[in-house]
């Protein structure tokens with residue numbers, strides 16, 4: 532045998548995760564869209580009082596307590612909710628359940644790096660539709676591509692703009708396959724496409740606790756769809772995909788909406804300020820409904836700036852990708868972090 536791996540796996544380049552920085556390091560880490568504020572303080576008591584019996588036993592495969600907490604917040608029935616080991620796991624679950632070969636995967640590009648990776652793993656054919664980057668979905672091309680799965684990030688990533696519900700509704704109505712609306716950034720947005728799951732049996736909305744809830748290290752995400760769609764997806768998820776600690780911590784975080792809303796409000800205020808400050812430095816700044824800003828430096832020397840800031844232990848995101856080579860993606864930090872970043876950008880924008 533020439534390889535231990537299936538040909539599609541052999542051919543994969545794989546994904547390089549962003550550089551890991553240990554907690555407590557002085558680095559300014561604005562490259563992974565983490566929330567700069569700590570998670571809800573109610574979580575500390577959950578961890579301190581953890582009954583070790585939770586660890587001796589297998590966890591609840593249905594994660595009912597966690598799903599109940601989510602159901603209460605969203606005002607939807609329990610059987611409309613699926614939980615995952617991060618939103619990423621749910622993206623895997625959809626691909627595993629729905630895509631293969633000519634049952635292709637469709638998405639606008641540039642977009643979240645996991646979507647192409649999933650199609651390589653299956654493998655499934657993929658159709659990448661150029662994102663016009665004008666704030667509108669390329670609806671006709673997406674419909675023509677006719678995916679078994681169509682992934683839309685809403686609000687958009689990496690540009691950051693919101694996606695109109697009317698456009699998502701039209702897409703849902705015209706697609707015959709599953710429409711995945713990846714709402715990873717919805718906590719920082721002005722609207723949600725949630726009402727569409729009531730209208731369409733082919734729509735699933737995905738969310739994460741990594742960003743709005745400051746819980747990227749916990750690995751929790753959830754999906755909302757009609758029970759019939761979820762029944763198919765549940766067949767392929769790992770039985771015990773949510774560990775006992777994550778379920779308890781996630782439920783506590785969901786119950787503390789006030790705290791999450793407070794942190795989100797601070798991030799949004801900082802986003803407005805940083806956008807203005809960068810515009811004063813003649814950066815082009817894309818309108819954002821997320822916790823990051825996509826920006827273009829006046830000299831278009833994005834990669835040089837990225838490298839220079841890295842020397843100063845300030846980490847932002849640079850994509851070696853068509854359409855993004857002259858741009859930078861900056862996670863919104865605390866006002867203090869943003870100020871340090873701004874000073875770095877001011878210093879380097881003319882190099």
Ligand SMILES: *Cc1c(COP(=O)(O)O)cnc(C)c1O
Nearest residue numbers: 617618619643684715739741752
């Ligand atoms: C961050 C992000 C995710 C991943 O969320 P996790 O819950 O941390 O796995 C998924 N989709 C998009 C578009 C993201 O930006």
